[in-house]
Amino acid sequence: MNPAASESVRHAVRVDSALAGARLDQALAALLPEFSRSRLQQWIESGQVLVNDAPRRCRDKVWDGDAIRLDALLAASDACTAQDIALDLVHEDAHLLVINKPAGLVVHPAAGNPDGTLQNALLHHAPELAKVPRAGIVHRLDKDTSGLLVVARTLAAHKSLVEQLQARRVHREYRALAVGELVTGGRIDAPVGRHPTQRIRMAVVPHGRPAVTHYRVLERYPGHTLLGVELETGRTHQIRVHLTHLHHPLVGDRTYGGRPRPPRGCAAELTLELQAFPRQALHAIRLGLNHPASGEAMVWEIPIAPDLEALLDLFRREAKVGTDSP
Template identity: 45%
Template sequence: MTINLPANQSTQDSSLKDLLTQGSPVQESTIPNELLTTNELLDEHMDDDNVSDDLPDDELLDDEDEHSDDKSSVAGQAVPVLIDVTHTVTEEEAGLRIDKLASKIFIDFSRVQLQGWVSDGSLLYNGSVQKPKIRVKAGDVLHLSTILEQHSADQPEDIAIDVVYEDDEVLVINKPVGMVVHPGAGNQAGTLVNALLYHYPQHHHLPRAGLVHRIDKDTSGLLLIGKTKPAQLALMEQLKDKSVYRHYQCVVAGDAASLLRHRRIDAPIGRHRNQRTKMTVMTAGREAVTHLLNVTALNGNYCLLDVGLETGRTHQIRVHLSHITYPIVGDRVYGGRRQLRAGLTEAQRQAINNFPRQALHAYILGFVHPTTGEDIEVTTPMPEDMQQLMAVLSDGYDAE
C-alpha cells in the first residue's frame, strides 16, 4: 500500500550526506544541562517487559551504537582452524580458470579469498604458485592449505534473508521486524548471524559474521555486512569517520510545526543508571547528533519523519525523539502514554495502542565501496505495517 501524503505539509532539507560534508544550516536543538536527565520522565512510562535485552556490545556499530576505537575489538576471541584440502580436476572441469574452479570446489570461501590464496601460495596448482587466470586441465591438482581464524561458535540456521545488494566484498540485507541481529542473552538462535552463517559459511571466519553495525530487534531495514575482513574493517572505519549515511523513517506523536523547531538534536546519550538495558540523555553521555531531514504531517498531531544519524549511539533516534517529547509510535520503552495525543478517532487510538513495535525503519544506506571507491546507495520500501498505520492516522485529514 502506498500512501500519498499532502505535499505542502512536507518541508524537505538537504540530505544527511550534504549536512555532514557542508554543515547544517537548520535550527539546532541543543539540550540545556539542567534538562538533560530524563530518568524520571522515562521511568514514568517504563514497561520492563518490553525492554530489549539485546543491546549491542562495543564492537559493533548500531543504527544507534558506535564501536570501540580499538580495532582489536573486531578480532574478538578467534580460534585458529587448519584448512587442508586437495582436489583433482575432472574432464568436465577442464578449461576453467583456477579461480573460477576454486570457487566451485571450495564453496565455504569467497572468490576474493580464493584469489588471494592463489596469489600468496596458499592455493597451489600442481604444486606451484600460478596466476588465477591460468586454465586447468583434467588430472591437474589444486591443493588448498591455510590457517583461518574462526570467530564464531554460533550455529548456521536455514533462515531466509532479504538481500538488497551484493558483490564480492559487500552485502546489504533488509532485516525484518522481530529478528535479533546477533546471539546474546536470551537469543542464542534465530538471529541474523545464524542466517548469515548458513547462506555464507565462509563468514565463520569473520568477526560477528561480517556485521558492520546493527539495528534493534523491532526496527526493520538495511544492514551493512563485509564479506571479507578488509572490507568489514574498511566499512567500520567509514562509519567512524561519518562517510556512511543512514536515513530512517518513523511515525511520531507530534505536530509538524513543533518538530520543525528541532531539526538538529544535539544531546549526549549514556546508559541509564538504574535500567541497564535502557539509554538516556545525560551530561556524562557520549556525543549524539540526530537530524530531522523531512517532516510530513499525517494529521494535526502525528508526523512521518525522515531522520538521519550523524553519530550512532544505542537507541539514539528513539531516545532523542522521546527526549524532545515527540516519541515514536509503538515504542513501549521510550514512548509510553505520550504516544496518545488529542483528537484521535477510536480507530486511530486502537491502531496506536495495538501497534506491536516502534514504527522505525532504516530505508536508505549509503557508503563508499571499500575496493572500487564507488559511491553506493541502497534503498528499501517501508514495511506494510507502517504503511497501514500511516493510512489510519492520515484518514480524513485535510492538509488545507
C-alpha cells in the same frame, strides 16, 4: 578457542625506512592493511606478533629492517551456528551484502536470544562469513527496527566499512513516526549513555558519548509527525533516546514512549491500530557508502515496511477527514 574452528594467519614482513620510528601497531596496520588495527593490537598483546623473534608491546617503536612475524589464529564465528533463516537481500556481491531486516529479527545472539538471529542466517547464506568478525555485521538495528543493514563479506571489506563508519562517511536515513506535532526540523546534539538508574535504558546524560541526530518534518497528522531522520553518530537507541529527549517519542516505543496516544476524536480503526502497533515506528529506509573494493559511491533505498506504511495510511486518512470537515 577451538583450533578446529579457526584459521591460521601467518605473515612475515619487514619494516622499511618510511615506517622507522612508528609504533608497532601503527606499522603493522600499514604493512597488513587487510586487518583492522584493533585486531592487530589484540594479536600483539597476546604474544602472537614477534619483532626480531621477540614479543613487543603495541607502543614499542620499530626501525628500518626490523623483521615482524605474525602467527595467529583467526577465530571462526563458531559460537553462532548457521541456521536456514530467510534473508531479504537488497544487494549482494563478493565484498558485501545489504539486507532489508524485518522487525522482530535480532541482529546478534545474546542472553534471551541464543539463536534465530541475523548472524545465524548470514552464516547459513554465506559460510565464509565465519572468518569475519561477527559474521561481517559492522553496525546494528534494534530488534524491532526494520530496514537496511550492510554486512562485510571479507576482512578487507570489514576494515573499510568500520573505517567509514568511524569517519562518519556512511549515510543512514530513517523514517520515524513521532508522537506530537513538530513544527520544523532540527539538529539534536546531546550525549547518550546508560540511564543512571534504569540499566536496560539509554538516556541523554552529561558524561555520555557524543551523539548527533538530524531530523526534518515530512508529513503532519493529528497529534503525530512523520520525520526523516539522519544519523551523524550511531549510539545505542540514539534516535529513540533523542526524540524522547525532545518530548516526541516514537509511536510504539514501550521502553521510551509509554502508552499509545490516539488523537482525540479519531476513527476507531486508528485508535485500535495505534494501541496494537507492536514495535517502535522506525525504519532504516536509505543507506549510502563507498564500495570497499572499488571505492564507488553506492546508495540503496527501500520502501517503508508494510506494517508502518499501513499505519501511516490510517493517519493520512484521518488528516484528510480533518481537512475536509466543515
